[in-house]
Amino acid sequence: MTRPAAASAAIPGNTKHAMVARALMQDIASGKYPVGAQLPSEPDLVAALGVSRQTIRTALRYLRDVGLISGSQGVGSFVRASAPSRRYGYAFDSVTDLVQYAADTVMRVLSRREITLTAEQAEWLGRKQGEAWWQVHTLRVTAGLGEPVASSVILIPYVFGQVLDEAEHSSEAIFSLIERRMGESITEIRQSISIARADDAHAEVLGVPPGDAVMCMERRYFGRTGDLLEVTRTLHPAEKFQYDMRVRVNP
Structure with a gap:
């Protein structure tokens, strides 16, 4: 789901970082911090508002x-401005659509293995080289016909590995299993969409020629403390997947 960045509704919810962002937005709008002024430092905001440094950083990123x-x-x-700009930012309102997508398809776990993050992987994930993670290759097919719709490589921290046994016998998304079984809460999902070429492994399970153009969707799931809980890189055959987005523009 989308929301326009041009209104205060761009920062919804009752999370701490959302409330801090709205408070700072109000301070800017009221002239407490005029255009050109410098906001208090992160340590000063932490002390004044009684929240963590990560909360402050997330709120500032919204602004x-x-x-x-x-x-x-x-x-x-x-x-730099007293009111939000007219450009549009896209964010998730909830994970309802993602959960429904998982329920409407069947997930098959093709492989899973423990990996040690290489320097390249650590840089990509923003983690430390040498950390232990799980790498899972899954295929989602239509519930009725069994047609392939998505081939995914999923990475999760090693401590979440206990959810993988259930994942092999459930259509429930792994991030949802992490929430339910590990007591975590997904508070932010970042998504990027690009065009990629199907390598041999993905091409075989998707039924497309190697090197064929596919839609690549990468999602990163973050918990309430800002920790990265899961990264999913999913390839969809171009002719079998459509991504719809609705943008509401406030007058």
């Missing part, structure tokens, strides 16, 4: 996304 501030960690944040 940067809607064009209210500029700057970065270590440099400081400066007010």
Whole structure:
């Protein structure tokens, strides 16, 4: 689901970082922090608002996304506008659509193995080289006809490996299993879409020629403390998948 960055509704919810972002947005709109002014430092905001540094950083990222501030960690944040810009940002309202997608398809676990993050993988994930993770290759097919719709490589931290036994016998998404069985809460999902070429392994299970153009959807799931809980890189045959997005524009 999408929401326009041009309104205060761009920061919904009752998470701590959402409430902090709305409070800072109000301070900017009221002139407490005028255009050109520097916001208090991260440590000062932590002390003043009684929240974690990660919460502050997430809230500041929201304000940067809607064009209210500029700057970065270590440099400081400066007010660049008193109201959100008219450009649009896209974010997830909930995981309902993702859960429904999982329920409407059948997931087959093709392989799973323990891996040690290489330097390249660690840089990609923003983690440390040498960490133990699980790598799972899954195939989703239509519930009735069994036609392949998605080939995914899923990475999860090693400590979540206990959910994989259930994943092999359930259509439930792995991130949903992590929430239910591990007591975690998915508070943020970041998604990017690109065009990729199917390698031999993906091409075989999707029934497309190797090197064929496919839709690549990468999702990163973050928990309430900002930890990365899962990364999924999914390839869809171009002619079998359609991604619809609705944008609501506030006047």
